[in-house]
Amino acid sequence: AQSVTQLDSQVPVFEEAPVELRCNYSSSVSVYLFWYVQYPNQGLQLLLKYLSGSTLVESINGFEAEFNKSQTSFHLRKPSVHISDTAEYFCAVTSTGGFQKLVFGTGTRLLVSP
Amino acid sequence: GAGVSQSPRYKVAKRGQDVALRCDPISGHVSLFWYQQALGQGPEFLTYFQNEAQLDKSGLPSDRFFAERPEGSVSTLKIQRTQQEDSAVYLCASSLGTDIYGYTFGSGTRLTVV
Numbered sequence: 001a002q003s004v005t006q007l008d009s010q011v012p013v014f015e016e017a018p019v020e021l022r023c024n025y026s027s028s029v030s031v032y033l034f035w036y037v038q039y040p041n042q043g044l045q046l047l048l049k050y051l052s053g054s055t056l057v058e059s060i061n062g063f064e065a066e067f068n069k070s071q072t073s074f075h076l077r078k079p080s081v082h083i084s085d086t087a088e089y090f091c092a093v094t095s096t097g098g099f100q101k102l103v104f105g106t107g108t109r110l111l112v113s114p
Numbered sequence: 115g116a117g118v119s120q121s122p123r124y125k126v127a128k129r130g131q132d133v134a135l136r137c138d139p140i141s142g143h144v145s146l147f148w149y150q151q152a153l154g155q156g157p158e159f160l161t162y163f164q165n166e167a168q169l170d171k172s173g174l175p176s177d178r179f180f181a182e183r184p185e186g187s188v189s190t191l192k193i194q195r196t197q198q199e200d201s202a203v204y205l206c207a208s209s210l211g212t213d214i215y216g217y218t219f220g221s222g223t224r225l226t227v228v
Contacts, residue, residue, distance in 0.1 A: 004156075036219075043118070043205060043219035044157070090156050099169060101147065102217075104156030 002027040002093045006105035013112055015083055021076040021108045023065075023091030033074040034092040034102065035065055044090065050074065086112045116140075118220035120206050126226045127196045135191045135223045139208030143218075146189050148181055149205040151222070157205055163189060196227045 003026045013019045025031065032051050036044040048059040055067040065076045074091060088107045094100040119138040127133050139146050145164055149157035150173075159173040165186040174181070178196075183189040193200055203222040 006156075041221070043221040044207075045219070046217065092156075099145065099162055099164065101159040101162060101170065101173075102149075102157070104158070106154070106156050 002031060002095065002103045004091050004093050004103055004105035006091055006108050008108045009106070010109045010111065013081055013110065015112055015114050016080050018079050019077065019081050019085075019110065021089050021091075021110065023074045023076065023105060025072050025074065025091070025093045027072075027093060027095065030096040031093045032096055032100070033065075033067060034094075035059075035063070035074070035076050036090045036092060036104075038088040038090065038107075040087075047076075047089070081110070081112050083112050083114065085110060118206055118208050118218050120204075120220040120223050122223060123221070124224050124226075126228060129197060129227055130195050131227075132192065132194045133196055133225065135193075135204050135225070137189045137191070137206030137208075137220060139187065139189070139206070140210075140218060141187075143208035143210050144186075145209040145211065146183060147207045147209075147217075148189070148191050149207065150175075151203040151205055153202070160191070160204075193225075196225075198227050201225055201227045 005024045034049045035047040037047045038044050048057045050057050050067045058064045063078045090107045091105045092102040121136045148160040151157040161181045162170040163183040178194045180192045203224050205222045207219045209217045
């Protein structure tokens with residue numbers, strides 16, 4: 001079984017400042033890792049994923065995350081946030097075998113203010 | 115349609131009432147998942163279909179919850195004798211294959227039991 005811990009329930013930050021949203025996972029088997037974003041009253045949108053290969057993965061809108069197997073972490077970072085990045089961010093894990101149901105963390109609300 | 119469609123968008127049910135939530139996946143998508151997202155929490159897995167076969171229903175909270183996908187396309191999640199703890203957003207997701215690459219979520223149905 002897998003589990004995901006997102007320690008920060010809310011992260012306030014000023015526009016154009018850097019941000020890091022933390023994610024730690026637990027699993028006895030190999031995993032795939034994901035970050036999803038949820039805007040108010042909308043469904044989850046895939047932000048980025050780690051499946052294999054390079055441990056640093058990037059999204060098209062400037063976010064990046066690094067898979068660290070020794071620390072069982074997959075922290076999400078952005079060097080300069082925009083007001084439009086205000087949303088709920090969920091880290092998720094699934095095992096590499098089977099049909100891959102996702103196990104989500106409890107989410108981190110990113111609040112970007114001017 | 116272009117995305118995963120869920121209806122109704124909102125549902126208010128009196129305690130004890132039966133409800134049915136509908137999910138229209140992207141045409142041709144083989145895999146279909148249901149998740150439950152309680153307020154302030156991450157989504158939690160309920161059940162998984164591959165075409166019309168329900169391969170995993172381990173996440174269904176009780177025998178009051180029932181899901182079907184009789185023709186391998188549209189799916190219905192039914193909750194009998196609703197209780198207040200059933201209040202949540204119910205998310206449907208579909209995927210073209212049986213892997214994690216094309217996982218698309220709908221906007222969800224917000225169920226409120228009063």
